[in-house]
Amino acid sequence: MEKKSSWSTLMRKTLMALSGLFLCFFLVIHLLGNLQLLMPEEQAKESFNNYSQLLSGNIFIKVISYVLYTSIVVHCLDALVITLSNRKTAGKYAFDQRGASSKWYSRNMGILGTLILVFLVFHFKDFWYQYKFGSLPKDEYGHKDLYTIVIAAYQDWWYVLFYVLSMFALGYHLLHGFFSAARTLGVYHPKYVSWIRTFGKGYSYVITIGFAIIPIYIYLTQHM
Template sequence: MKNTLNNKLIMASTGLFLCFFLVIHLLGNLQLLLPEDVAREQFNWYSHMLSGNLLIKIISWILYASLIGHAVYALIIAVKNNTANGKSYQYDKRNFASAWNSRNMGILGTILLLFLIVHFKDYWYTYKFTALPVDANGNKDLYEIVVSSFSQAWYVIIYEISFLALGFHLLHGFFSASRTLGLYHPKYAKAVKIIGWFYSIAITGGFMAIPLYIYFK
C-alpha cells in the first residue's frame, strides 16, 4: 500500500512539473504566430537562449528525468493494478474518473510516447546534432525547420492527433493528481474541475493552433 502511494505521489509530482513545463513551452512556441520576419528572429533567439543557458540546461535535465520517471511509474502502476489479487483494476467511479480518457490512459500515454520520439528526433536532435543554416543574427534557423515540417499535411495530422491525446491525458491527469495530493475535497472540487478544464483546453488549443496556422498561412 505504501509503495503504491509513493508511486502515485511520484506520478503526481512529475506530472505537475510537466504541466508547468507545457505552459512555458507553449508561450515560447506562440512566437511562431508572429509575422514571419519577427517570428524567425525571435524564435531562433529563443531556441539559442534555451540551448546556451546553464539554468535552462538544469531545468531540461529535470524535464528529461520527469518524462522518464512519469512513463516508468505509469507502467509500474498499470502492471500492479492489473495483477493485484489476480483481478483487473477497478477504476475509481467518482466524478470524471470513469470517463473514457481515464479508462484509456495507456493508449493515450502510448500515443504521447511515440509523439515525443518523433518530436525529439525532428527538432531537439536536429538542433543539437546537425548542421543547420543560420539566420541573419547567426542563430541556428530552427524556425525554417518547423515551418517546413508543418507545410506537410500528414505531419500536421500526426501533431493534431497527438495534441488531442495530450488534452485527454491532461484532463484525467489533473484530476488524478489532485486526488493523490489530497485536493479532491468537496470544498475544492468545483475549483479543481474548472482549473483542470481551463488548463487542458488552453494548452491543447494553443498547441493545436500552431501547426494549423503555419500550414494554412
C-alpha cells in the same frame, strides 16, 4: 507484505503526480515560446530563433531541461508499473463497477500515453536532436535557424494531422492526470473541488488548442 506493497504504490503515484505537475508547468512555458510562430514571418523567425538560443545557452535552463528529461522518464516508468499493477489486481475485485462509470479517456490512459510517447520520440528527433546535433543553417544573427526547420516540418499534412491528434491525446491525458494528481497529493478537497475541476479543464483546453492551432496555422498560411 500487503501494507508494504500499498505504501510502495502510494509512493509511485505521488512521484508520478509530482513529475506530471512539473511537466504541466513546462507545457505552459513551451506553449508561450511556440506561440511566437504565429507572428509575421520575419518577426517570428527572429523571435523564435532568439528564444531557441536562450534555451540552449542558459545554464539555468540546461539544469531545468535535465529535470524535464528525468521527469518524462520517471513519469512514463511509473505509469507503466502502476498500469501493470492495476491489471494484476483487477481480477480480485469482481464486483468493482467503477470502470463502468468512469470517462473513456480515464480507462484508456495507457493508449493515450503511448500515443504521446510516440509523438515525443518524433518531436525530439525532428527538432531537439536536429538543434543539438544537426547541421542547421544560421540566420542573419548567427543563431541556428530552428524556425526554418519547424516551418518545413509543418508543410506536410500528415505531420500536421499527427501533431493535432497527439495534442488531443495530450488534452485528454491532462484532464485525467490533473485530477488524479490532485487526489494523490490530497488537495482534491470538497471545499475546493469545483475550483480544481474548472482550473483543470481550462488548463487542458488551453494547452490542447494552443499547441494544435500552431501547425494548422502554419500549414494553411504556407499553402495559401
